[in-house]
Amino acid sequence: MSNCYKNLSISSWNVHGLGDKLKDELFIENLKGDINILLETWKGESKEFKLEGHCIISKSRKKGKKARRYSGGIIVTIKKPYFKGITYLKEATTSPNRLWLKLNKNWIKSYKWTENSKLKLIDALLTENVKNEIIEFEMVNYEENQVGVDEATEKLTKILDNISSLSCKATPKTKRRKKKRKFKQVWSDNVIYETKRQINKIGNKIRNNPNNNSLKQKFFELKKNLKKMVKQKKSSVEMAYKSKTDEIEHKVSLLIPPSSDTVSATCNDLKVEEPPLNFQIAIKFQCARNA
Numbered sequence: 001m002s003n004c005y006k007n008l009s010i011s012s013w014n015v016h017g018l019g020d021k022l023k024d025e026l027f028i029e030n031l032k033g034d035i036n037i038l039l040e041t042w043k044g045e046s047k048e049f050k051l052e053g054h055c056i057i058s059k060s061r062k063k064g065k066k067a068r069r070y071s072g073g074i075i076v077t078i079k080k081p082y083f084k085g086i087t088y089l090k091e092a093t094t095s096p097n098r099l100w101l102k103l104n105k106n107w108i109k110s111y112k113w114t115e116n117s118k119l120k121l122i123d124a125l126l127t128e129n130v131k132n133e134i135i136e137f138e139m140v141n142y143e144e145n146q147v148g149v150d151e152a153t154e155k156l157t158k159i160l161d162n163i164s165s166l167s168c169k170a171t172p173k174t175k176r177r178k179k180k181r182k183f184k185q186v187w188s189d190n191v192i193y194e195t196k197r198q199i200n201k202i203g204n205k206i207r208n209n210p211n212n213n214s215l216k217q218k219f220f221e222l223k224k225n226l227k228k229m230v231k232q233k234k235s236s237v238e239m240a241y242k243s244k245t246d247e248i249e250h251k252v253s254l255l256i257p258p259s260s261d262t263v264s265a266t267c268n269d270l271k272v273e274e275p276p277l278n279f280q281i282a283i284k285f286q287c288a289r290n291a
Contacts, residue, residue, distance in 0.1 A: 008034050008035070008082070009032070009033045009034050009035070010033055010034065010035045010036075010037070011031075011032070011033035011035070011036050011037065012037040012039065013030075013036065013037070013038055013039065014039045014040050015038050015039065015040060015041060016040050017040065017041070017042045018038065018041040018042065018043050018049075018073075018075070019042075022049070022051070028051070028146075029146065031051070031077060032146075034078070034079045034082050035076065035077070035078050035079070035082065035086075036054075036076070036077040037074065037075075037076050038074070038075040038076070038077070039073075039074060040072065040073060041058075041060070041072075041073035041074065041075050042069055042070050042071060042072075042073055043058070043060060043070055043073050043075065049075060051077050052147045053079060053080060053146070053147045053150040053151065054077040054078060054079055054080065055077070055078045055079075055080055055083040056075065056076070056077055056078075057075070057076045057078070057088050057099070057101070058073070058074065058075045058076070059073070059074045059096065059099045060072060060073040060074070060096065061073070061096040061097070062096065072096065072097060074097075074099050076099065076101065079150060080150075080154065081150075081153070081154045081157060085103060085104045086101055086102065086103055086104070087101070087102045087104065088100075088101060089101065089102055109161060109164075109165075109170065110170070110171045111164040111165070111168035111169065111170055111171065112168055112169045112170075112171045113168055113169075114168065114169050117167050117168050117169075120166060120167040120168075121163070121166075121167040123166070123167075124162075124163050124166035124167045125163070127166070129162070130159070130162060130163060130166075133155075133158070133159045133162065134159060136155075137152075137155050137156060137159060140152075140155075186237055188233070189233070191229065192226065192229055192230065192233065195222060195225065195226045195229065196226065198222055199219065199222050199223060199226065202215055202218055202219045202222070203219060206219060
């Protein structure tokens with residue numbers, strides 16, 4: 001993958017009114033990202049906004065009848081080499097406060113160096129097409145500013161991509177396996193998860209349509225059912241744990257032998273021998289001394 005595409009930079013900036021800031025060189029120099037998102041521009045959707053080396057996408061709120069200026073407003077500047085890999089989804093939202101862009105994954109190319117790449121690289125550099133592109137790149141005098149750097153980067157990236165496609169192996173993108181959802185609570189399961197997802201989905205619809213009573217009724221019914229389900233799941237888990245612990249305690253009690261305190265024996269079962277003679281004399285002498 002070329003370094004130009006690998007290190008994609010995106011910046012966001014609340015400009016608090018764009019005004020005449022485009023004439024300010026310091027402001028333009030700070031737009032260093034490959035994709036710059038300018039918020040609160042207070043501008044309408046017009047073609048007056050232009051930035052060299054960039055493609056522009058904008059969106060704004062409708063101007064009120066009594067308003068002196070526009071409010072809100074979003075302007076996105078995208079460098080030309082990256083614009084072909086980005087799609088503006090106009091129909092993704094009807095809100096004037098949001099703007100959706102999609103980055104095409106297949107647009108970012110990736111190459112792998114193989115055993116035959118060294119020989120293929122020499123052949124690629126000897127082709128007329130690559131030679132002409134390199135000579136043309138060296139003959140152009142680029143400006144010593146951001147625009148000149150962007151133009152040189154774009155042309156050099158095309159040359160490197162062309163050489164890579166001739167000498168290296170294009171690696172296909174591998175699909176990432178989705179990790180199985182891990183439930184934090186022991187009592188949670190797929191039914192509870194799906195109910196929560198439906199509640200969140202309806203909640204988002206209520207935000208857009210706060211006066212829709214049918215959505216509200218369905219929302220509260222699902223919340224009530226969720227509460228019952230959680231209570232039942234918790235109680236069933238607690239009962240299962242209790243029965244399991246009782247079963248384990250019973251098994252442990254069968255494995256461990258009883259202690260000496262719990263042993264009961266009769267006198268007939270025990271054989272008691274008389275103490276030795278020296279022990280009897282010592283007891284008598286101690287009793288006489290205490291007396």
